[in-house]
Amino acid sequence: MKYYLKLGLILFIFCAVASGILAYINTLTAPVIAERKALAEIQAREALIPNAEFEEKESDQGLTYYLAKDPETDEILGYTFIAADLGYSSTVQTMVGVDSEFKVLGVQIIDQGETPGLGANCTLPIFTNQFSGMTLEEIYVDKDGGVVVSLSGATITSRCIANSLREGIIDVKDEPNPGGEQ
Amino acid sequence: MIFILLETASILSTIGLPVLIIGALGLIFGLILAIASKLFEVKIDPRVEEILSVLPGANCGACGKAGCAGYAAMIVNGGEAVNKCAPGGPDVAAQIAQIMGIEAGAMNRKVAVIHCSSGGYKNTNWKYSYDGVQTCKSANSLAGGPNACAWGCLGLNDCLAACQFDAISIDTNGMRLIDFDKCTACGACVKACPRDLIDLVPLTRNVYIKCSSQDKGGEARAVCGSTHPCIGCGLCSKECPVDAITIENNLAHIDYDKCINCGLCATVCPTKAILDLLVGTRQKAEIDPESCIGCTICAKVCPVSAISGEIKKLHTVDKSKCIGCEQCVPKCPKKAIEMV
Amino acid sequence: MNIKDKLTVSAAPHVHDKTTVKNVMWNVVLALVPALIFATYYWGIRALLLSLTGAVTAVVCEALIQKLRKVPITVHDGSAFLTGLLLAFNIHAGAPIWLPVIGAAFAITVGKQVFGGLGNNPVNPALLGRVFLMASWPTQMTAGWVAVKDSAISGLNDLTRIATDLQSLSPKAYELVTSATPLKVAQTLRDSSFVADINAQAGGLNLSGRIFSSLTEMETLKSLFWGNIGGCIGEVSAFALLLGAAYLLYKNIIEWRIPLFYIGTVFVFSFLFGGIPGSEISMMLPFFHIFSGGLMLGAFFMATDYTTTPLTKKGRIIFGIGCGLLTIIIRLVGGYPEGVSYSILFMNVMTPLIDMLTRPKAFGRVKK
Amino acid sequence: MGYLGEIFVMAMTAIFIQNFVLARFLGLCPYLGVSKKLDSALGMGLAVIFVMTLASAITFLINKYLLIRYDLLYLQTIAFILTIAALVQFVEMVIQKNAPALYNSLGVFLPLITTNCAVLGVAILNTTAFRSDGVTAYNFLDSVLNGFFSGVGFTVVLLAMAGLRMRLEKSEIPKSMQGMPIALIIAGIMALAFYGFMGWKI
Amino acid sequence: MNFAKELTKGLIKDNPIFVLVLGMCPTLAVTTSVINALGMGFAATFVLLCSNIIISLIKNITPSKIRIPVYIVVIAAFVSIVDMVMAAYLPALHKSLGLFIPLIVVNCIILGRAEAFASKNNVVMSIADALGMGLGFTLSLSLVGTVREIVGAGTWLGMRVTPLTYDPALIAILAPGAFITLGFLMALMNMLKEKK
Amino acid sequence: MRLKTFPGGIHPHDEKHYSASAPISIMPTPPRVIVHLSQHIGAVSSPTVKVGDTVLKGQVVAEPAGFVSLVQHASISGKVTKIAKFLHPTGIMSMGVEITSDGQNLSVDMPDDPDFMSLDAAALKARVSAAGICGMGGAGFPTHVKLSPPEDKPIDTVILNGVECEPFLTSDYRLLVERADDILHGLRLIMKIVSAKKGFIGIEANKPDAIELLQKLTAKEKDLAVVPLKLQYPQGAEKQLIFAATGRKVPAGGLPMAVGVVVQNVATAVAIYEAVRYQKPLIERVISVTGSIVNKPMNLLAPIGTLYSDLLEHCGGVSAPIGKAISGGPMMGFALPALDAAMTKGSSGLVLFDEKAAKSMQEHTCLRCARCVDICPMNLLPSMIASAVKYKDLEMAVKAGLNDCIKCGSCAYVCPAQIRLVQWIDTGKIRYAEAMRNK
Ligand SMILES: Cc1cc2nc3c(=O)[nH]c(=O)nc-3n(C[C@H](O)[C@H](O)[C@H](O)COP(=O)(O)O)c2cc1C
Ligand SMILES: Cc1cc2nc3c(=O)[nH]c(=O)nc-3n(C[C@H](O)[C@H](O)[C@H](O)COP(=O)(O)O)c2cc1C
Ligand SMILES: Cc1cc2nc3c(=O)[nH]c(=O)nc-3n(C[C@H](O)[C@H](O)[C@H](O)COP(=O)(O)O)c2cc1C
């Protein structure tokens, strides 16, 4: 019995000490990390729809989106959400902002694991900037007859981004009352 | 002061929960493992445990076995080599070797010796022109082998390929040569040679019959490429002071339990079929007159009666008779004999 | 009696078939000559130049490495020439000249010589070279396809007939049809959003269906068969490849199992699933799939590479079916319009396992 | 697409498209170390499947009911690895005692797995993975299945590698390439061959 | 055994990557660029150093049955520290190393050294061992990273070092390229060793 | 007509034209013969004569040393001059009795017994046994043993092997066309001894005249049939022949009697006939001396023990230097280190190659072309066996079929990489035997 307890206790002590130390360090780093994260997201959102107040919502399809309102006028400025789809070798997540007419205000690639030099070029502004101002009907890659100029050698990635954007927009658009009052 | 206390308290409260949770995990697992280790104990060879404790326990699989335990078990039960652990390196290998007790004492270390001096490409007489798979085993099975001597080396290097220690090379004649420093006496070459030309000889014995031909003298001479065949004449056997040589099937054989390395046989062999590695390096015994107590032990062990002397009197070595076999040296209780 | 020298003694058998490694390899080269001629005819001298560049690089590279390795130089056996040629055959005629050079060098070095040379390599060196190029320079490998010579539009020549209509109906459809290989057209037509789009452009006409069925029309198939279409150098003409394949089969250099089961599998599955949603099921669909792309080249010349395919008869059947399945899956749902190289390469990797699992029972041995 | 379809996608992804070894670079030490013989590769593979499945299940629960609930995600690494290590050691002891035959073919590989990136990797990845729609996070069953299929993917390439290496043993590889270099090259070639699975839309 | 010897053995003689062939996952996964390689190398060295110290201190109080769990907890703690600190202050690097930071826990080198060395030697020697091995690991990673980055991206530490006409061979920074690069580097080592 | 055959196999050039049309001629009594004591499978016969004894043709010189052994007879009259090791047709040195001819060729009595068909099976077998007959198709299994199957293995079919699928050889062919009657008598006798109901004669399609002749002779006999076989090597191998003729598969490691069949060579049938009717021991046989460089290729009826050099001299020697001398056919025969080997009861031919034909090409790495696999009549993986043997992986070699190989040589014949597959397999068998012994 003593033997068992001894083993248990030794392991207990190590775990306890280790987690204690970690917890302490966490108290130091967590705020920094959280701050950076929040800042990054807010910045991303703000970059897409500046000077707005954001309100979190969920669509019928389960998509989380943010309703952007003018803090002064309460006028709906647009929506932002994160669109995602399988690309060439990863799930590509894109933060999108659309205006109240569902025209793209801007996009930003949040996360992707595509091939460096090919699909990974989707993070470059030259690719993302082109989306601004596009309407739902236009968001097809050029090979599919749209106006999105696909990355050379990475049609799949480009197409996945375009498709996810479109689906997300439709999702929000099809909400019975996307920005409406509850 | 109070401030510090409060601060500590707040830290403690954020830290308390994790400590509790992970600590509990640790406690539970510790207990489970402890109980399980008793409950499910399995008896294993203690050496496995011992080796396991020496091994790094990284379970990296670099040894190609199933983790450290698998490797330890393979060393003990499967004869696996001791030097396969990459993270452990040579230190660990040495420790395992110690546990396994495979440090063969240098005293009775053996090495492989090839009993043939022909078989090189340059000095082999061929019976036919062999056209086939280049291994001794294959060649030997075709019409009794391509060389004229039915007993000699075929020269296709099965032994060389079998040696994992790079101990066998080819000399300028094309004959195989064994490097005693590298040979570990693993016996792989002995098994590989289809003509049974190789056997393991104590490292301390340096006189070898370099032939395996059981042909009668004339035939042996006719076919031997090196012109040093054993013709079974028996002169060596007669010369050997300790009767270590027997002749059977026209072939001399040295019994290394008896052989004293004196090399006399080599001097009388008419065909020079006996190789004496020590030729020219033997020294003569000399008795230190100061130390000798005249116990006569040396005189008794000398196979050629080169030592004489009365009991309790100084003994002397007849240098013309001494063959340098060194038999007397270790026997002297006073360590009075030296080879010079 | 006049026996001058010693008699030769060797193990039985004492007689031998005339076939040698050299003879086999050069015969395969010979069998590829029709395809090379067709390619040169359709694309001009550049196709020939690229092919020979690949082959010569491979030979030079092999000789160099063998010299460095201090082993006998065996480039005259033709296997390196063949590897280089096949590698170049897997590149399109518009490719820059350094592409086959680097590809062949990689194929010979990493694909063959690091394993000890002919007979030791686990995967097809030429295909390895190709996928290496694909992974390194995907843009150069997939962009810049050139049109067959003397034809006003690139790509699918016989779609000219409907292309004029298309221009007015849907510019996007027109662009698609005129600028890509037939498999690429088929792939794009599987994208529902694109389809919806061009059909909408054409005012609700089933344009996609029309384009797709024109792919399986007799005229198109004829083009595919004779080679009047875009594609890689070696895959231009099913006819030329079949000619070579027939020669190899007749010469007993390749064996029927792999090509038959490979093409057979593609045939069956393309019949079942090869269409696009909304297109009519056409009896010609399988023919479109087996005549387009690199299937003929792959099935007869690359999936039959001795060294990298199963030894056992059953294993070769599995190999063929596996290649067929993967090819058709990649074509229908994969990331590339064409799946021949990857499917063969993947099955190459599986070959030792297949061999292990399909060891035959000796004549007279009962199954356990 | 129903749930069965989702499972199929998950299987194809874990086995071929995002193969643990060739695409994610996890579990390379055993992949390069225990692939010299076919039967030990098979034993290792099955053991990995077992442990990955089990570890996925347990770590999912720990993650959900301890770490997330009490906001202790920063302790994920330590909690997971501790659980996995203890679990594997426990299972090993049980098998060794109660099923010696199974132990000899499978159990001996268990300790090797504790320190295998693939197991910890799958546990961590499960917590951040999404279904093919890119939105739904993995539930318990998803995690277990993903662990299982990832193990299968590992086993498939391990077996293929073992087959290839057994063949290479009987060929004339240049001296400086023998051993690890050629194994790495083969691994690279396998990774290239697996590129055929990229970009599948299933 | 002296300090200097322990310190240098990890560089060449017992190089963890080229000689011991351990810790292959990070070696191959994060060496797409030199900066990642350095990041991973230093992170691992830090963990190795700290855990070696602790383990050599506690070596006498850990019963063998729970040796591995205890060591793992120690290592995991340091890994988590690295993880958190990096996430807070080097977010970009943290992101590109991703999963492989927590996976340092199971990196065979660390546990291997803990078991093979630290649990049998005193603190000073363990420090030397950790530094040597860590340095060896970092240097090897950077070597692989250098080759891959130059060939695959045409840059070194992010700077363009190849002529602009050079079209980088993407494969070098992809999975197959990782294996093949390391394979050839190892063959090169073998060749050099043979020459000697 | 669809010719019967077996799966696998090859089509070597048959090269029989050199000697096919040469009728059997009688070899004059050579100056000396060597009666080998090991002409058969089984225990070496023990000599019953001493050096200096005089012997008559047909007189016993050695007795069987067990059941699976053979009695040996002097094949010429003369004096025993030496009992020692002589060159055997398999290339090795082996004990034999040298008889120097006295030039008179005196024979023991060989009375004609025209009523031989009325003897019972036991008496017939006794005569076969006394005549020292072993299989003349190559394997050399003592015939009286083969004709005594155990009770539980009833034999219903006898197949005469007239296939002679080896290139070059024509001795069986000449027997078929010249002594068809005797062959049929022999067949009847074998059928009687083993009480079989059916008798087949398997002949390859490249001997149409023999097929026609035997078909004519057996036209009225319901229980006998000629089986014309496709020209395909190794059609004459027992298991393949049985499969082609009856569709039965001899189990691996088993004997033909396991499927109720006995196979005998046509020359053996003739020897049985002569042994029963005249009580004539097996002291002579037909042997083909052939090859492109032989001046007068012949089919010679020669005393057992005649030296190959004497045979060749009788055939007018060679027109070009000999590169290789093969005892037996080129697919399975043994290359000899010298021509002074003495023929045995199983020696069906001496084939001589010039130096060019003797040279073989450099062995190459296996391409894995699978030609060998496709043609192996035993359905094995020859290339895998060979590489397993080469890299000393006996387990794999056995799995790939090491122990089932009949060493027909087809695989090595077709291998484009010139791999000496049969020799590797042979080496593997030696290693395997060693490993078994050490177990
Ligand atoms: C190694 C390799 C990596 C690739 N990476 C990507 C990628 O990240 N994104 C992508 O869309 N396609 C990728 N591809 C796919 C090919 O480039 C594919 O042929 C391409 O999507 C075709 O598109 P294109 O029409 O733009 O040439 C990759 C292909 C290879 C061989
Ligand atoms: C481009 C080219 C080069 C060739 N070079 C050789 C050669 O060097 N050696 C050779 O034996 N055959 C060579 N051949 C093949 C021969 O022309 C011939 O086809 C081959 O020997 C097979 O002969 P067979 O069909 O009679 O078996 C070459 C063929 C081609 C197409
Ligand atoms: C590959 C091979 C080929 C053979 N070819 C013949 C042949 O052509 N003629 C023949 O009589 N026996 C041939 N034999 C021997 C037969 O298998 C069998 O031993 C023989 O026909 C039995 O008759 P016997 O005992 O009268 O010799 C061959 C054997 C093998 C293994």
Ligand SMILES: Cc1cc2nc3c(=O)[nH]c(=O)nc-3n(C[C@H](O)[C@H](O)[C@H](O)CO)c2cc1C
């Ligand atoms: C029928 C046949 C097909 C071949 N196919 C290829 C091929 O697809 N790729 C290649 O590199 N070599 C091919 N070779 C050549 C040769 O087999 C190849 O270089 C070896 O794989 C190298 O060991 C082929 C050879 C033959 C006989």
Ligand code: SF4
């Ligand atoms: S094989 Fe063994 S016994 Fe023979 S030389 Fe080499 S080490 Fe010595």
Ligand code: SF4
């Ligand atoms: S194995 Fe025997 S015959 Fe062959 S080379 Fe060695 S010593 Fe000579």
Ligand code: SF4
């Ligand atoms: S393996 Fe044996 S049975 Fe098969 S073809 Fe070769 S020699 Fe004949």
Ligand code: SF4
């Ligand atoms: S025939 Fe020769 S080259 Fe072909 S597989 Fe067989 S052994 Fe290999």
Ligand code: FES
């Ligand atoms: S580092 Fe060893 S398995 Fe990943």
